[in-house]
Amino acid sequence: MNALSGISITCFSASYAIVLVLELSRLWFRSGVRGMLLLAFAALGLFTHTVYLVNEAARSTASAPLSSWRDWYIVAAWVLAAVYVYLAAAHPRQSLGVFLLPLVIALIVTAHFLADRTPFPQSDALRVWATVHGMALLLGTVVVSLGFAAGVMYLVQDRRLRLKRPLSGRFRLPSLEWLDRINGRALVVSALLLSVGVLSGVVLNTLNHRRDTNIAFPWTDPVVWTSGLLLLWLVAVSIFGAVYKPARVGRKVAYLTLGSFAFLIMVLAVLLFAPSGHGGKPGSNHGGGRGADSSAEGIRR
Amino acid sequence: MKLQMVGCSHHTASVEVRERLAFSPQQAADALQRWQQLFPHAEAVLLSTCNRTELYTAASESPPSHHEVAEFLASFHNIPLPEVFDELFEQSGEGAVRHLFGVAASLDSMVVGEGQIVAQVKQAYDLACSRRSTGPITHDAFQAALRVAKRVGTETTIHHRRVSVASVAVADFARQIFERFDNKEVLVIGAGETAEETLRYLVDEGAKRLTVVNRSLDRATDLARRWSATARPWSDLSALMTAADLVVSATGATEAIFALDDFRRIEAQRFQRTLCVLDLAMPRDFDPAIGECIGVYLYSIDDLRETCEANRRARQREWPAAEKIIDEEASRFVSEMRHRASAPTIQRLRATCDELKSVELQRLLNKLNDADVRDREEIVMAFDRLVNKILHLPMTTLRDDAEQPHHTGLIDALKRLFQLRD
Incomplete structure (x- = not known):
């Protein structure tokens, strides 16, 4: 539980970045294990993202969810990432992440700038x-x-x-x-x-x-x-x-x-x-x- | 290894000879029956497709010669052997295994990577099994061939890209435009072979609402009946084009049947709905300018041929990887077969030596009445050690020999020296 409480934005951002790199690598070479790696990192990213949101909710003193712009963007990124994980599992041969993951990462980066x-x-x-x-x-x-x-x-x-x-x-x-x-x-x-x-x-x-x-x-x-x-x-x-x-x-x-x-x-x-x-x-x-x-x-x- | 193959393929024989030597499934069954009557101790599997006729035979001892197999193939069809002899080819031992693996993996096919051949190899093997013309060697060889074909299919992309115009048209283009075909209006213009082949691919993809239009309504009706489609007269072409989502055109017309002006007339009624036109005719049936209209994706036979060629080149690039798998598997298979062939001789040699040892040991022990139990045990162990030490080197050499691609005849020599009989 201590390990989970230490999850930061960097953890899931890094996972999504790795998935994006894996998606982009489709353009250059074929790989038998890429599909599994891609789904594993995407699922890991979504999991850590979820844990992060749960931890934030537990720590927050605000009276309602989505009580700051930062929360709002991170939740928006979570929903988009969840949609991506679903689509990546349903259509494993298609390069959907190349188009969706930059948006997920952009939302997280925006959330970072709105932290104050x-x-x-x-x-x-x-x-x-x-x-x-x-x-x-x-x-x-x-x-x-x-x-x-x-x-x-x-x-x-x-x-x-x-x-x-x-x-x-x-x-x-x-x-x-x-x-x-x-x-x-x-x-x-x-x-x-x-x-x-x-x-x-x-x-x-x-x-x-x-x-x-x-x-x-x-x-x-x-x-x-x-x-x-x-x-x-x-x-x-x-x-x-x-x-x-x-x-x-x-x-x-x-x-x-x-x-x-x-x-x-x-x-x-x-x-x-x-x-x-x-x-x-x-x-x-x-x-x-x-x-x-x-x-x-x-x-x- | 006593596996051998005699036959003809598109590499060695003209289509006329291939046709003369081809076997229908019933003829193949009859041929296997006749083979068993002529060579009761030899195994046989007959593979006959439109591109090859190959008879794989095997026997543990003295198999029929290549000439006898060739004579068998020719005489079944009542063809004098000299008429076809030059167009036949043969493979033996490891070469036959490698050839069979290559055939099953579709490396030897006219269209490299085509998927039908593995099913045809399996059918040939099943037929031979049902006719009881198979044996241990052909069982192992054909089961290994099917495994190798599967491995090549899994580990390379040699089967992935389509190479026929009709399959490329449907899978590489129409499939990229439409998610599903069951709710699409498919219009087939023409009733020839190309139209029918494309129809087959479309039906495989799930197309249900099919209409055939042709200048001769009778031919359209005939094709439509075979594919559960609707036949319509040529005069309905414009109306059908208005309703169509996907058009396959393969007429023998000498000039375009649908000009830009014809399309302009129906364009407003289509509300810019997506239209995919696969123009497989030569000369083209559709004015290329139609491809510039909004919502229209028009592919001519040249566009598709270019993709076919690119796919063919992509398959060729996979060739070395597939060949490496076949080499690896063939070497392993042959090595296993040789081990299996030498194992009974080695077992018999050991049994003979053990038998000699037991007789001499018993004689010695009978004479040594005063020896206590411990001394007797020492003597038994000494005899065992002696036999093991004498046999160690010859057995190692025999096993090493079995690994080699070319036998040095050690097994036969051993059999003769020690008079080991099967």
């Missing part, structure tokens, strides 16, 4: 809404990332098929039909999840406003309006797909998932570099000093 952010304080009355808000946005991020990976894979596979390049024994990708399905579903599911996330944020702020009329809705918070833009994009894309049949298939869907990811990157960049009431830096004038989650606490006039 203060947690979101939440009162007991708002805990449920805060959890719904956090979970929905987290899963939305995961699904958009997954859609992005599938979109890139689609474009690579599409290019390979158009150039009539022979099927590579080393670097295999899923069929266009499978990737197309994942892309389409990622768009719709991420739109739904983001809608739930934004709506629960509105409910949180309404409850806060009722409790304290000095708390206003944080319209000007960059994280809020960029998230709103991402939601608008996803809803527009979903409506476009519903009314314009050709937009449901092929490269268009792949480009739309890339667009969604670009919006997501914008939200994450704003979170990292712009002043925001969503769990700001310590000592910041934008709510961070209070460590306020603007969705939960709002911004005081």
